[in-house]
Amino acid sequence: MTQVRNKQVILKDYVSGFPKESDMNIVDSTITLKLPQGSNELLLKNLYLSCDPYMRILMTKDTTAGLGAYTPGSPLTGYGVSKVMESGHQDYKKGDLVWGMTKWEEYSLVPATGMRKIEHTDVPLSHYTGILGTPKKGDNVFVSAAAGAVGQLVGQFAKLTGCYVVGSAGTKEKVDLLKNKFGYDEAFNYKEEHDLNAALKRYFQEGIDIYFENVGGKTLDAVLPNMRVHGRILVCGMISQYNLIQPEGITNLAHIIYKRIQMQGFIAPDYYHFYTKFLEFILPLIREGKIVYVEDIAKGLENGPKALVGLFSGHNVGKQVVFVAHE
Amino acid sequence: MTQVRNKQVILKDYVSGFPKESDMNIVDSTITLKLPQGSNELLLKNLYLSCDPYMRILMTKDTTAGLGAYTPGSPLTGYGVSKVMESGHQDYKKGDLVWGMTKWEEYSLVPATGMRKIEHTDVPLSHYTGILGTPKKGDNVFVSAAAGAVGQLVGQFAKLTGCYVVGSAGTKEKVDLLKNKFGYDEAFNYKEEHDLNAALKRYFQEGIDIYFENVGGKTLDAVLPNMRVHGRILVCGMISQYNLIQPEGITNLAHIIYKRIQMQGFIAPDYYHFYTKFLEFILPLIREGKIVYVEDIAKGLENGPKALVGLFSGHNVGKQVVFVAHE
Known part of the structure; x- marks a missing residue:
């Protein structure tokens, strides 16, 4: 042999x-x-x-x-x-x-x-x-790492369901891509915002209904006070934290009570039983x-x-x- | 007049x-x-x-x-x-x-x-x-501020539904009360535990299914890595944080992804429409x-x-x- x-x-x-x-x-x-x-x-x-x-x-x-x-x-x-x-x-x-x-x-x-x-x-x-997770229907959606593997799709799915969608990313090139190719309503470069809270307030005067979390850390801390009552946070990843020996502390968690927020972590393998259905949904859209x-x-x-x-x-x-x- | x-x-x-x-x-x-x-x-x-x-x-x-x-x-x-x-x-x-x-x-x-x-x-x-919130049925339940207004009842409800229930409180008197009067399976004085993580591991060898959150801060940070897959955290209060100008940072939030945790904040007024049903449930039990x-x-x-x-x-x-x- x-x-x-x-x-x-x-x-x-x-x-x-x-x-x-x-x-x-x-x-x-x-x-x-x-x-x-x-x-x-x-x-x-x-x-x-x-x-x-x-x-x-x-x-x-x-x-x-x-x-x-x-x-x-x-x-x-x-x-x-x-x-x-x-x-x-x-x-x-x-x-x-x-x-x-x-x-x-x-x-x-x-x-x-x-x-x-x-x-x-x-x-x-x-x-x-x-592999990706889909957000539910809703109004005001914020997606971090929006030009990444998952974020690009989350934003498009949210647009398909009629949401107002804003994304954050780390370069001008990615921000342009978000607005011009993926159809995000708005996008900003988080590296150019010295006050993330102010940036979020600029795009979400009435607050955020759904936050699709890919990054964690400072972004999550800025998002929490900007959530609306009964808002939802889908936690897909926290890439900003994986390399830190001591993760950054999240200080605004009490907003989970004030706003009665639901936070749900997930990993793709838990949803593999939906895969056939997902293919039926996604393949025509890609074609x-x-x-x-x-x-x-x-x-x-x-x-x-x-x-x-x-x-x-x-x-x-x-x-x-x-x-x-x-x- | x-x-x-x-x-x-x-x-x-x-x-x-x-x-x-x-x-x-x-x-x-x-x-x-x-x-x-x-x-x-x-x-x-x-x-x-x-x-x-x-x-x-x-x-x-x-x-x-x-x-x-x-x-x-x-x-x-x-x-x-x-x-x-x-x-x-x-x-x-x-x-x-x-x-x-x-x-x-x-x-x-x-x-x-x-x-x-x-x-x-x-x-x-x-x-x-x-006024109180009720936990859902489940296996291993941890309640913080367990001898407080809400905690005492949460533990008893969890016992009524057949859960294993452990509570934390801040004095020996309260710990005794938890075990001898409220029927908690186990209880500990968090002020005497220099390592909260170790204390939780002692009582939850297989991890926590439901954490009823009343205190926030260091307790929440110790709970997160001890949660089981698909565990639930009901966030009722974070009393340890209300007086702090800068809240303590929660560093273990990535476990929300790893364990696919659902975290849900709530306030009592959102559930007043259940009040009549609640009375039907609770009054006979008190009597x-x-x-x-x-x-x-x-x-x-x-x-x-x-x-x-x-x-x-x-x-x-x-x-x-x-x-x-x-x-």
Whole structure:
């Protein structure tokens, strides 16, 4: 049996503070392109890998998050799009395109349970790395990290349901994108606002009904007093906090009482049972161009670490993906 | 028309930091015990007044809470039990006992809309100053300020629904009360725990399903990492924060994502439409002794400021009430 090169991105050690490219090694290992005897797993050729902020949480050793942690010396894991080279599971066959939990390497052996078959290939394959949460109907919606993987879509969905939508982002380029491409009503560069509270008051004279939280920290603290009575905060991420040894303190939480706010944290896997329904909803919108989706594609597994690290200083515009190989 | 003395508790000026007795004046004003011509209000003789932590929020001038603020130079307002002396409203007549929003004085003229008639007088009248929120069914419940007005009842309701219930309070006397009178499974004195996180781990090896939040601050920060997946936090109050010019920062909020926590703030008036149902539920329980209710009754309007101020250093055991007059 021939062995082939299997380039991998390895986590060197647990990370403290901002992750650096040097926290990861690119190594050439080898792999036999054959399923072990009796295995019910899948042998995959990885095509695209997803860069997600939550991956930083898994780089911390003593995580109280309970989401698990990476193993130093092993490849990173994460969402990806792959092609089945060999299948030990009856639901999959050679040549199937799948998405799900794979590893940062050229070829992976993974359990079939973490994978889903891609049935619709008339939209770009990389889109299958984009998992998202949808906001409910409402009036005044504020989205932070609005030009990111999730934010760009949240704003468009909110517009489709007739909301007034304002987004924040960290560069002029992203603010323009929000207003001109994603259809946000208003957008601002949080780095140019010395008073976030005043910025929010400018765009939400009557307060915020729904805040879609991607960043945490100072933004959340500024949002809380600007919420309306019975407002809702959907907590998808707090990217500004993941690299801090001591997170910033949120001081305005008593507004949860004053405004009777509902705050709900969520992670995508809890909602996978809606995935088929979601596809029925989203695929026509993508095909008809009613939803636009911007990807920032880094080319080559060896550029994975740079792409991943870039998330935390806002280098990516839209969803950050790593292109590994053609089918 | 005879004028009579009307003793009042007046807020001198807006308060910063902990409220002091000297922030209030006891003054003798006078009142004519007659409704103004054509008034549709109620002239009340006040019997009991409720001391509630939220009153501190109304003592702050530039409140962003949006709950309103007291007017310096005027009597405090708050929940009370009163007797109707004269009624300008068809739903009430002389001699009716009522509860609702009144003022800290012997006699008050108030709108009828803020009042409800007391139909059941076989339970102590002062009980009508006790408004509370009920927890949902669940497994492991933690209640802070558990020997306070709300906490004592939350724990008992949770026990009635079959929960494992642990409470925290600030003295040995209160801890004993929790275990021996209110039926809490466990209780601890938070002032004797140098590591709140460790204390919670001791009582909740499998984590907390429901946290009933009365205190905020360090307790909330210790609770968050101890929550279970899909746990719920009901936010009733944050008494530890009301006197602080700069509230303590909550640093563990990212657990809202990790544990997919739902946090819901509430205030009692939002749920008044359930009041009749609540009475049907609670009155038999009180009569049968299945729910015990501890009150800390300060005697005399002139002792109102001391009673109110005492809330913030935990002087009260159970619900703090001010007895003003017999019927």
